[in-house]
Amino acid sequence: MSVIADRLAHAGSDAHQKVRPAAVAVPKLQTRIVSGAEWDRIIAEFDETCQEQLHAFAATRWPSVAQEPMLFLLDGEIVGGSLMMVQPLPLRLGRIAVSKWGPMLKDAKRPDADAIHAGMVEALIADYADKRGQMLSVLPRASITPVNREYERLLARGFKRGSELTFPNRYIVNLRLDDAALRKSFHQKWRYHLNKSEKAGLSFEHAGPERIGEFETLYTAMTDRKQFTDHSAYGTVTALMNIDVPALRPELFFVRHDGELVAGALVFKAGDRAVYLYGATNDQALPLRAGYFLHWHVIRWLRDNTSATWYDLGGTDGFQGLHQFKKGMVGEAGVIRPVPPVANYASRPLAYMLGAGAFAARDAFHFTMRTIDAWSNPKKRPTQAKHEPAGAEE
Template identity: 30%
Template sequence: MITVKRLSKETWDALTPMFRDTSYRQLSGYADAAARRVGATSELNGLYEDQTLVGLADVRVKTVPLTPFGIGYLSHAPVTRNDSSFSPEKFGRCVEALRREYVERRRLVLRVVPALVGGQFQELQIAMLEASGFRPCTRQRPRGTFILDLARPLSAIRKDADLHWRRNLAKAEKADIRITRSFEPDDFDQFEPIFLELTKQKDFKTNQDVLFFKNIQPEIPADQKLVLHLAWHGQELVAGHLGSFVGDTAIYLLGAANSKGRDLRASYLLHWTVIEYAQRTGNSYYDLGGIDQQRNPGVFRFKQGLNGRAVTDVGPYECSPGSLQSGVLHFLEAARNRLLS
């Protein structure tokens, strides 16, 4: 039987590189900041079978004050893959151990979005979740994205992109754009004005913005830090790309270009540089980040142009200790969402 054991930040940071399906969401610095942002706490759990570590799972726990009600949330966890294979049995045993701990013992609603893993094992993940009593949580819309397989040669990836994307990349390559790479929090300050300008132009907000990621960067171990690629034309910064490259999947977190950067097609060269870097780093996939064809058709077309696979996250799936707990939490969530809308 798999047991759940709370880990220190130091132990957790040493263990996360062991798993190919880990992502920035499982980095302790991110987990803590993401939990605090919603009034929750991050619990870093090792999953052990006969003293052998078989998985990791950060669980964000949020309780309703002065009540016994609460929820535990797993974002792209548990992680269980030590290599390129996927064991549905091991994944299922880890899910069952977490259900026993959080649903049975602590009487919390447990909500799970499993690791994406390039969208390769979703039917198996769903089968294991349902076998442990989890059911789809229809109140939350799953994230869609495009996944680019990086195992192919760069020439094949470029050839498979649509004609418009290739032409814009070629234009950027001729525009005397210089790309730099940085891990330093101070360089996030250079990128932030461009990103804020974009959010103002497109009238959108994001809770996890440049400042959010800048603040967690010092808490991330050196070999797992976020990577900032910046595009320069002469001495002017014209575009930026913030990404994560841990585990088997490179992930596009934030990106923006100013008017000159858009004219120069700098974002095309940035993404191509990121693809090259992800291959060298050993990533198997490139997750191009969330997509919304209706609300942001331009970004959707840009990401679609690389001709990756359209993939949607599994879940969230949910398991509750009883209908009362589930009903109360769903009511409170709906009320909160109405207030924020």
């Protein structure tokens, strides 16, 4: 099972209090499956669009999985969508339909947003679980609020808790602050390192997609230096940078010192939540505190050049140094929230048994492989590693 092997969720925080959402009148939505190119163009305008829901990303990341970009319509108007990934089970015993970071709302601020989300879930159940007899697996993104309403709604509808991330927390920065309020929001030690970086002779650059080769050189040198196995989706970068929808193309940023590039970042900027995708540094970056300088300027660029409200820094994979760095940047104005467990639903007991069993086997395999990898690469052990702030995301 490969579809969501790299990012399945974990509970264990206040976001998973036993709170059930209030009942809403659920509209009956129409559905339409479109081509991948049309899908990417349409969802560029969604509030909840994200990298994992892009056809250009998913088709590259999981080439053996069938992609079904499904739009949801209310009285002929597009109100949401979900890129469904349909994967066969081992021995072709059945199929699992996966929605990762979906379903997405086009307008998350509309008064009936909760009802629209519930309607999208009902449409997925009707098609994939009831009609096709597949297990449906839905993984909502981390919420900004303490209670993840989308996840709680799935549980209330009969979905069962499934696979979990080992380190679920996402570190999310508030983008809607002026410079003074932003600096004040950082933890004191983070602000201290930022001040030091600003005296180190660093310069910040926003670069066009034609300079992606410079980032790749920096990234390759970093992975070679750190000697870690890269489990990330970095192999999708070429497809993302070549996407023909400018709003969905990641933005590229660099930090330079004495004419040399010392740090870089790729950031997804569409929708209401920008996301830090990948970072790269050289040997000089850490003593220069280039990661602090880089993210300070990225935050300000996103605030001034996009409509995003939040900046998701991703997780930590258990690296304590990275936790401290991101926690300090989130500061007083941002939030730290977990990705919830995946939620599984099947109308037929056999479909659920086969799907849940396949996920359990997959999770055990990947846990074993990552444990072997960690112990064969001591630099990658979370309890020992000194992870640089602008390091690669998994």
